[in-house]
Amino acid sequence: MKIQENVSLEPYNTFGIEARARYFAHVTTPEELDWVLRQQNYPPKLILGGGSNMLLTGDLDALVIHIGLLGKEILEEEGTHSTIRVMAGENWHELVLWTLERDLGGLENLSLIPGSVGSAPIQNIGAYGVELKDSFVSCEAVEIATCEKRTFSLEDCRFGYRDSFFKKEGKNKYAITSVTLRLTSRDHVLRTEYGTIAEELRAAEVLHPGIQDISRAVIRIRQRKLPDPALLGNSGSFFKNPVVGVAKLSEIQQKYEQVPFFRISEKEVKIPAAWLIDTCGFKGMRVGDAGVHQHQALVLVNYGKASGKEILDLATRIRQQVLDTFGIAIEPEVNIL
Numbered sequence: 001m002k003i004q005e006n007v008s009l010e011p012y013n014t015f016g017i018e019a020r021a022r023y024f025a026h027v028t029t030p031e032e033l034d035w036v037l038r039q040q041n042y043p044p045k046l047i048l049g050g051g052s053n054m055l056l057t058g059d060l061d062a063l064v065i066h067i068g069l070l071g072k073e074i075l076e077e078e079g080t081h082s083t084i085r086v087m088a089g090e091n092w093h094e095l096v097l098w099t100l101e102r103d104l105g106g107l108e109n110l111s112l113i114p115g116s117v118g119s120a121p122i123q124n125i126g127a128y129g130v131e132l133k134d135s136f137v138s139c140e141a142v143e144i145a146t147c148e149k150r151t152f153s154l155e156d157c158r159f160g161y162r163d164s165f166f167k168k169e170g171k172n173k174y175a176i177t178s179v180t181l182r183l184t185s186r187d188h189v190l191r192t193e194y195g196t197i198a199e200e201l202r203a204a205e206v207l208h209p210g211i212q213d214i215s216r217a218v219i220r221i222r223q224r225k226l227p228d229p230a231l232l233g234n235s236g237s238f239f240k241n242p243v244v245g246v247a248k249l250s251e252i253q254q255k256y257e258q259v260p261f262f263r264i265s266e267k268e269v270k271i272p273a274a275w276l277i278d279t280c281g282f283k284g285m286r287v288g289d290a291g292v293h294q295h296q297a298l299v300l301v302n303y304g305k306a307s308g309k310e311i312l313d314l315a316t317r318i319r320q321q322v323l324d325t326f327g328i329a330i331e332p333e334v335n336i337l
Contacts, residue, residue: 001025001026001027001032001035001036002025003023003024003025003036003039003042003063004023004024004025005022005023005024006020006021006022007020007021007023007024007064008020009021009024009048009051009056009060009064012048012051012066013051013052013054013055013056013235014050014051014052014114014115014229014233014234014235014236015054015055015056015229015233015234015235015302015308015311016229016233016302017055017056017233017302017306017307017308017311018305018307019056019057019058019059019060019308020059020060021046021059021060021062021063021064022043022059022060022061022062022063023042023043023062023063023064024063024064024066025063025064025065025066026066026068027065027066027067027068027069028068028069028070028089029069030069030142030177033065033067033069033142033175033177034142034147036063036065037065037142037144037147037175038147039063042063043061043062043063044061044062044063045062045063045064045065045144046060046062046063046064046065046172046337047065047067047144047172047174047175047176048064048065048066048067049066049067049088049089049115049116049118049119050091050092050114050115050116050119051115052114052115052116052119052229052235052236053115053119053122053123053235053236053333053334053335054235054334054335054336054337055235055308055311055312055332055334055335055336055337056308056337057307057308057309057312057336057337058308058309060337065175067088067089067116067118067175067176067177068089069087069088069089069090069118069177069178070087070089070090071085071086071087071090071178072084072085072086072087072090072095072098073085074102075180077185080184080185080186080187081182081183081184081185082102082104082182082183082184082185083137083180083181083182083183084099084104084180084181084183085178085179085180086117086178086179086180086181087117087118087177087178088116088117088118088175088176088177088178088179089116089117089118090116090117091115091116091117092110092113092114092115092116092117092119092120092125093111093112093113093114095107095117096108096110096111096112096215097111097215099183100211100212100215103185103186103211104183104184104185105183105184105185105188105189105211106130106134106135106181106182106183106184106188106189107130107135107181107183108211108212108214108215108218109127109128109129109130109191109194109197109214109215109218110125110126110127110128110130110132110218111215111218111219111222112218112219112222112223113125113127113236114229114236117178117179118175118176118177118178118179119176120132120179121136121139121152121157121159121164121166121176121179122164122166122167122176123162123163123164123167123333124157124159124160124161124162124163124164125162126161126162127218127222128191128194128197128218129191129193129194130191130194131159132159133154133157133159135181135182135183136154136157136159136179136180136181136182137153137154137180137181137182138151138152138153138154138179138180139151139152139157139176139177139178139179139180140152140176140177140178140179140180141174141175141176141177142174142175142177143173143174144172144173144174144175145173150174152165161240161241161243162240162333167335188210188211190209190210190211190214191214192209192214196221197214197217197218197221200217200220200221201213201214201217204216204217224295225295225296226293226295226296226299227293227295227296227299227301232293232301232302232303233301233302233303233304233306234293234299234300234301234302235300235334236299236333237273237298237299237333238298238299238300238315238332238333238334239273239277239298239315239318239319239330239331239332239333240273240330240331240332240333241270241271241272241273242270242271242273242276242328242329242330242331243264243268243269243270244268244269244270244271244328245267245268245269246266246267246268246269248327248328249261249269249271251327252271252326256279259271259275260272260275271328272298273297273298273322273330274296274297274298275297276322276325276326276328276330277292277297277298277318277322277330278297279325280318280321280322280325282297282318282321283297285314286303287310287313287314288306288310289302289303289304289305289306289310290302290303290306290310290311290313290314291303291306291314292314292318300314300315312336315332318330
């Protein structure tokens with residue numbers, strides 16, 4: 001394999017931001033990954049997966065390693081569950097479809113999430129009441145500095161809401177190479193109570209849904225609400241939904257009686273960041289080629305030639321206005337580089 005110089009990263013990030021890597025390598029085998037990680041005469045190494053959860057704000061003085069490890073297999077079938085192992089370079093949505101073809105349940109609510117499998121544990125991806133951690137068993141990774149292999153258990157990953165060990169203490173220290181998941185092979189647990197899944201199923205006259213029906217419903221909902229990165233540059237949800245105390249909720253309700261929320265506990269609720277942003281007047285706003293999507297205020301978009309800095313400036317403006325209006329600090333979900 002060859003390490004390239006001065007490579008455009010526009011094809012490797014779903015925002016479609018033009019930024020360049022000083023050095024770049026695409027690895028397709030564990031041996032290639034090991035070889036690249038052992039190269040010493042280069043700047044710091046940066047692991048790149050599907051590029052779906054990142055915002056590039058400038059050129060990278062780094063050796064960018066693009067993970068292209070492919071492969072899926074069923075490791076074990078026991079009782080009502082099956083255990084699968086998936087290589088990090090696999091496309092996430094294609095994995096979901098692969099599991100549905102084999103009547104394996106657990107990932108159907110996570111249909112159409114962009115990105116690669118290796119990025120999923122970093123973000124603890126989630127949608128419609130389901131998170132990766134719900135089916136996660138372990139992941140294998142290589143430490144960038146030492147090339148040592150390590151297996152991370154569910155407990156090791158310390159998953160939180162769009163958060164994990166890999167976004168904190170382990171940030172930029174490991175290259176995830178594979179993920180192992182435990183899925184239902186029968187007696188599937190259907191999650192239809194979150195969002196508008198139940199409504200979508202009724203509209204399709206699906207009275208007795210299966211996991212495939214739920215996946216199709218989620219896909220239809222996401223296609224209506226979210227822009228296709230292949231057509232309009234974006235990174236999905238840009239901000240996390242903030243968790244606040246019930247006292248803060250009561251304070252907001254005094255002015256906005258219809259504020260939506262999801263109860264987390266007796267003392268905490270989650271308020272949709274999209275509602276906060278929309279209420280502040282940003283939905284559909286465009287500043288040059290950087291904008292807020294017209295149908296989903298949680299999604300920032302690149303209408304063509306926006307720079308990463310221009311999108312970040314818009315995000316900063318949104319955060320400040322939400323803080324000024326509601327006294328709530330919303331945090332980015334994407335990784336900003």
